[in-house]
Amino acid sequence: MSTLLEDEALLFVRELIRIDTVNTGVLATIGDGETRAAQYVQGRLAEAGIASELVESRPGRGSLIARIPGSDRDAGALLVHAHLDVVPVDEKDWTHHPFGAEIEDGFLYGRGAVDMKNYAGTILAVARHFAREGIVPRRDLVFAFLADEESGGVWGAGWLVENRPELFAGVTEALSEVGGFSVPLAADPADARRAYLVATSEKGVAWATLSARGHAAHGSRPTDDNAVVRLAQAVAAVGGHRFPVVRTPALQRFLDVFGEARGLAFTDESLAADLESLGFVSSLVGATTRNTATPTVLAAGDKTNIIPADASARLDIRILPGEDDALRAQLREVVGHGIDIREGRWWSATEAPVDAPIIGILQDAISVDDPDGLVVPYLLPASTDNKHFAKLGIHGYGFVPLRVPRDFDVFAQFHAADERVPVDALHFSARVTERILQTA
Numbered sequence: 001m002s003t004l005l006e007d008e009a010l011l012f013v014r015e016l017i018r019i020d021t022v023n024t025g026v027l028a029t030i031g032d033g034e035t036r037a038a039q040y041v042q043g044r045l046a047e048a049g050i051a052s053e054l055v056e057s058r059p060g061r062g063s064l065i066a067r068i069p070g071s072d073r074d075a076g077a078l079l080v081h082a083h084l085d086v087v088p089v090d091e092k093d094w095t096h097h098p099f100g101a102e103i104e105d106g107f108l109y110g111r112g113a114v115d116m117k118n119y120a121g122t123i124l125a126v127a128r129h130f131a132r133e134g135i136v137p138r139r140d141l142v143f144a145f146l147a148d149e150e151s152g153g154v155w156g157a158g159w160l161v162e163n164r165p166e167l168f169a170g171v172t173e174a175l176s177e178v179g180g181f182s183v184p185l186a187a188d189p190a191d192a193r194r195a196y197l198v199a200t201s202e203k204g205v206a207w208a209t210l211s212a213r214g215h216a217a218h219g220s221r222p223t224d225d226n227a228v229v230r231l232a233q234a235v236a237a238v239g240g241h242r243f244p245v246v247r248t249p250a251l252q253r254f255l256d257v258f259g260e261a262r263g264l265a266f267t268d269e270s271l272a273a274d275l276e277s278l279g280f281v282s283s284l285v286g287a288t289t290r291n292t293a294t295p296t297v298l299a300a301g302d303k304t305n306i307i308p309a310d311a312s313a314r315l316d317i318r319i320l321p322g323e324d325d326a327l328r329a330q331l332r333e334v335v336g337h338g339i340d341i342r343e344g345r346w347w348s349a350t351e352a353p354v355d356a357p358i359i360g361i362l363q364d365a366i367s368v369d370d371p372d373g374l375v376v377p378y379l380l381p382a383s384t385d386n387k388h389f390a391k392l393g394i395h396g397y398g399f400v401p402l403r404v405p406r407d408f409d410v411f412a413q414f415h416a417a418d419e420r421v422p423v424d425a426l427h428f429s430a431r432v433t434e435r436i437l438q439t440a
């Protein structure tokens with residue numbers, strides 16, 4: 001028998017999936033789905049007597065904020081956030097309607113099933129549960145249902161932090177994606193212990209443009225000062241460069257726990273092979289051992305018989321915490337002389353302490369349902385809305401609890417066709433999240 005809290009969480013997740021909130025990243029093609037989803041949440045909160053504020057950064061781009069007072073007036077507030085938008089779907093790749101929220105063989109299918117209408121529906125159900133049962137959480141809770149995360153949060157979290165920071169007054173920590181799902185701790189299938197990964201850190205995202213300037217000339221008269229050649233050499237050097245391994249606290253903690261459980265040393269020499277042996281778990285941490293700089297866009301010349309004066313290339317850069325200056329220096333060295341590096345958007349990594357008391361709260365909440373479950377910090381190789389809230393000094397943690405079968409790869413569901421989540425994992429999520437938000 002499921003409880004009302006669990007039933008409501010499932011219902012709200014399904015109803016949110018049925019509101020199409022696709023974020024294409026192209027303003028002209030984005031409708032008012034986010035505002036309609038925010039209105040839906042607002043209506044459900046109002047039924048339980050919870051006031052909220054709907055904020056539109058632009059027409060149709062709605063986010064919703066609600067604050068529930070806690071009992072400990074000295075404790076910093078906890079922000080609990082979920083984005084309402086989803087990435088586009090290619091319907092022909094789906095066997096279930098992406099906005100149908102159908103349930104089959106114990107799985108709920110739909111865009112947003114794990115990214116992340118599951119958490120939006122769950123925290124909505126928990127807020128109503130608190131109101132219904134007269135439960136006062138320890139800390140002030142700020143619930144945020146946000147627009148635009150999938151395109152960088154410019155019209156959601158980024159806009160709110162810039163224009164409405166008072167909504168987050170007193171907030172010291174945040175809970176959201178990406179983490180909380182279970183992965184097998186041991187290699188032996190007979191060992192059922194699960195690790196629940198908590199993202200305590202997120203890689204930063206930066207863009208840069210390399211450019212070379214040379215002598216423009218006719219193609220019939222080759223010159224040693226050819227911008228295209230010089231740029232190509234720099235691009236090849238960047239593409240072939242491997243930045244050194246950096247053992248951040250989150251990575252080291254992950255390696256310590258999995259090394260012990262699996263009998264792996266994770267030395268610098270064995271790191272790649274040892275990570276590979278973790279199976280699908282390696283897809284999460286494999287990209288978190290180093291900084292990366294990847295050439296993605298090239299531009300030079302437009303006529304075959306003209307040597308252009310300029311050539312440029314754009315880089316996608318992913319930075320580990322505290323590595324900005326080291327990466328800049330290494331990149332400078334790798335591209336060599338005669339190449340200009342211009343920085344574009346630059347979001348540094350976020351980093352929260354791996355030993356904060358809230359980690360113990362997460363562990364306690366998991367242990368009630370899964371006594372052998374172990375909460376393990378890791379570094380997320382991607383970036384979420386936590387980067388915006390970090391500007392307000394808020395430490396973000398990625399923890400959306402989901403207990404899933406040993407071979408079910410939650411991370412692989414993100415942005416995939418037939419995105420799905422086990423229904424009993426959603427029930428688990430509601431129970432554990434209720435405990436976390438009550439005691440955090």
Ligand SMILES: [Zn+2]
Pocket residue numbers: 083115116149177
């Ligand atoms: Zn997401």
